[in-house]
Amino acid sequence: MRRAPWWMCVALIAACGSEVTVEEAEVDRDSGGEHTEVVVVREEVPAEEDDGVGQRAIAEMAPTEGNAASGTVVFTQQEGSLKVTVNLSGFAPGSSHGFHVHETGDCSAPDGSSAGGHYNPEGHDHDMPPDAPRHAGDMGNIAADADGNVSQEMTFTNISLENANAIVGKAVIVHANLDDGGQPTGNAGARLACGVIQLETAETAPEAAAEESASDEETMAP
Numbered sequence: 001m002r003r004a005p006w007w008m009c010v011a012l013i014a015a016c017g018s019e020v021t022v023e024e025a026e027v028d029r030d031s032g033g034e035h036t037e038v039v040v041v042r043e044e045v046p047a048e049e050d051d052g053v054g055q056r057a058i059a060e061m062a063p064t065e066g067n068a069a070s071g072t073v074v075f076t077q078q079e080g081s082l083k084v085t086v087n088l089s090g091f092a093p094g095s096s097h098g099f100h101v102h103e104t105g106d107c108s109a110p111d112g113s114s115a116g117g118h119y120n121p122e123g124h125d126h127d128m129p130p131d132a133p134r135h136a137g138d139m140g141n142i143a144a145d146a147d148g149n150v151s152q153e154m155t156f157t158n159i160s161l162e163n164a165n166a167i168v169g170k171a172v173i174v175h176a177n178l179d180d181g182g183q184p185t186g187n188a189g190a191r192l193a194c195g196v197i198q199l200e201t202a203e204t205a206p207e208a209a210a211e212e213s214a215s216d217e218e219t220m221a222p
């Protein structure tokens with residue numbers, strides 16, 4: 001049963017000075033089945049990358065006409081949920097404001113009306129999270145502190161960046177009034193700020209921006 005290792009064949013034939021040695025040796029090796037070192041390299045893509053875990057999207061919030069609220073809303077894809085990090089300013093101290101994803105990624109209208117209605121791909125009624133079912137875009141309210149700033153983090157399991165109830169390409173709207181959960185859209189009133197939700201790239205990443213401004217500061221430092 002014991003077979004000579006393939007390299008012995010190579011060594012022997014090579015020693016004879018034959019021109020066809022290597023080919024013969026290869027055939028011998030392959031048919032012998034002792035060295036089936038056929039290395040198939042498959043790049044296994046981790047399942048989590050398919051879900052976009054770690055991917056972020058950002059809505060740069062700009063005030064509608066006559067208003068002052070602005071800042072960023074960052075969406076971070078997690079395993080089975082979406083984290084929403086809100087950093088806004090320019091509100092009345094201690095005020096609360098309806099906060100939704102609207103169906104159209106268009107903030108061009110002076111009053112934000114171009115963003116359309118609440119994002120509602122499943123055809124549900126309006127409601128307050130965590131109540132379900134509700135519009136996919138119903139994110140409840142945000143609350144300003146005594147300085148009129150909002151620094152808030154929330155997590156939703158019913159929306160994602162690009163999979164179920166995908167929000168990329170939609171718009172975030174902050175309203176003038178509290179969302180009271182009433183029909184059809186929470187009685188939240190006028191639109192104070194609007195931002196289109198865009199997948200983060202190397203250029204738009206806050207880290208990159210921070211690094212840039214940091215180096216700017218360095219340059220300006222005496």
Ligand SMILES: [Cu+2]
Pocket residue numbers: 098099100101102118173175188
């Ligand atoms: Cu809204």
Ligand SMILES: [Zn+2]
Pocket residue numbers: 100118125126127135137138184185186
């Ligand atoms: Zn709604």
